[in-house]
Amino acid sequence: MNINLSDRLKKLPPYLFVEIDRAKKEARQGGRDIIDLGVGDPDQPTPRFIIDALHRATLNPETHRYALDRGLPQLRIEIARWYKSRFNVDLDPDREILPLIGSKEGISHIPLAFINQGDIGLVPDPCYPPYNSSIIFAGGQPCKMPLLEKNSFLPNLHHMKPHILNKAKMLFLNYPNNPTAAVCDKSFFKDVVKFAERHNIIVCHDAAYSELSFDGLKVLSFLETDGAKGVGVEFHSFSKIFNMTGWRLGFVSGNPKVIEALTKVKSNIDSGVFNAIQASGVEAIKRVDRVSKSIKGLYQRRRNVFVDGLNKIGWKVTKPRATFYVWAPVLGRYTSASLAKELLDKADVVVTPGNGFGSSGEGYVRMALTVGERRLREAVDRIRKVI
Numbered sequence: 001m002n003i004n005l006s007d008r009l010k011k012l013p014p015y016l017f018v019e020i021d022r023a024k025k026e027a028r029q030g031g032r033d034i035i036d037l038g039v040g041d042p043d044q045p046t047p048r049f050i051i052d053a054l055h056r057a058t059l060n061p062e063t064h065r066y067a068l069d070r071g072l073p074q075l076r077i078e079i080a081r082w083y084k085s086r087f088n089v090d091l092d093p094d095r096e097i098l099p100l101i102g103s104k105e106g107i108s109h110i111p112l113a114f115i116n117q118g119d120i121g122l123v124p125d126p127c128y129p130p131y132n133s134s135i136i137f138a139g140g141q142p143c144k145m146p147l148l149e150k151n152s153f154l155p156n157l158h159h160m161k162p163h164i165l166n167k168a169k170m171l172f173l174n175y176p177n178n179p180t181a182a183v184c185d186k187s188f189f190k191d192v193v194k195f196a197e198r199h200n201i202i203v204c205h206d207a208a209y210s211e212l213s214f215d216g217l218k219v220l221s222f223l224e225t226d227g228a229k230g231v232g233v234e235f236h237s238f239s240k241i242f243n244m245t246g247w248r249l250g251f252v253s254g255n256p257k258v259i260e261a262l263t264k265v266k267s268n269i270d271s272g273v274f275n276a277i278q279a280s281g282v283e284a285i286k287r288v289d290r291v292s293k294s295i296k297g298l299y300q301r302r303r304n305v306f307v308d309g310l311n312k313i314g315w316k317v318t319k320p321r322a323t324f325y326v327w328a329p330v331l332g333r334y335t336s337a338s339l340a341k342e343l344l345d346k347a348d349v350v351v352t353p354g355n356g357f358g359s360s361g362e363g364y365v366r367m368a369l370t371v372g373e374r375r376l377r378e379a380v381d382r383i384r385k386v387i
């Protein structure tokens with residue numbers, strides 16, 4: 001029998017990390033001591049009080065049954081409370097907040113609610129890969145918005161062609177940004193709201209790193225902007241801030257009609273997040289201030305060690321103001337891929353080639369601060385010998 005892949009699967013962009021993944025595995029199997037700055041997955045364990053909350057919750061048989069489509073009411077209430085205190089944004093816990101099986105799940109499903117065959121979804125380039133694939137899976141066409149250093153890694157909303165704007169239904173944005181580590185200001189979000197209103201485009205802002213900023217910077221929510229709730233939603237994740245990537249818990253907040261449509265899609269696909277994990281999320285978000293303070297401190301110290309170290313050896317890299325990524329321009333003769341290969345082959349250091357996030361990422365590599373300070377110093381030392 002012939003196993004034929006669907007057109008939508010064939011349409012996915014090639015997975016550009018294949019080569020580096022293979023080489024990394026080979027190096028590890030060969031017994032080499034690899035420093036892996038490639039993956040955006042925190043190295044620290046989930047805080048103990050969250051693990052204890054999960055344990056307590058699982059002992060209650062009520063948690064063992066199917067979750068409600070709209071998620072645990074207590075979690076939605078606690079999220080609304082946090083939004084009010086953190087961003088001064090009022091949200092209705094019943095209609096404007098929806099728990100997700102990690103934010104990636106919601107991001108991947110939301111185009112199914114709004115994209116028809118041939119519609120356009122506007123996505124940043126470089127970007128977190130699911131924005132692209134989710135538009136393709138829904139039958140749409142991603143249209144790339146280059147994020148360039150000379151524009152502070154913000155898309156240029158004023159230079160889009162009318163035939164694109166006519167077909168555009170959705171816009172993905174992500175600040176603080178993965179992979180560029182850029183942040184945006186209030187005026188950009190104001191422009192986004194105007195743009196979305198004028199062209200009738202649903203905004204999906206991914207705020208996975210909103211609680212991971214440095215030097216006292218207070219990151220904005222898109223929903224703080226006047227009119228934002230009228231045009232879009234914001235995705236949040238428990239993964240990065242609470243070291244809970246494996247638990248799968250996130251949420252989306254904002255426009256009630258958009259959230260209702262996503263709820264309908266999801267009720268046909270999944271059956272929600274394990275109730276005990278949602279109950280752990282309640283305890284986590286109650287203590288987000290305390291946790292984020294210590295986690296910001298951890299990554300800020302690592303950032304300083306690593307970026308100061310790179311600058312000292314002559315690799316000019318700017319200090320990120322948020323996220324745990326360093327977005328570094330490649331040196332002289334290299335491309336993203338050839339530098340990543342050189343660093344792996346000669347320094348046993350894994351970095352992610354920027355073009356894997358989209359063609360505008362060419363000329364950069366992304367390095368994640370997800371290893372300890374001692375290893376980061378060691379990485380700088382090894383890189384010095386290569387460059």
Ligand SMILES: *Cc1c(COP(=O)(O)O)cnc(C)c1O
Pocket residue numbers: 040101102103104105128174178206208236237238239240245248249250
């Ligand atoms: C890590 C990451 C996510 C994934 O979050 P989950 O809640 O674990 O699915 C979403 N967006 C961006 C930009 C990320 O880097």
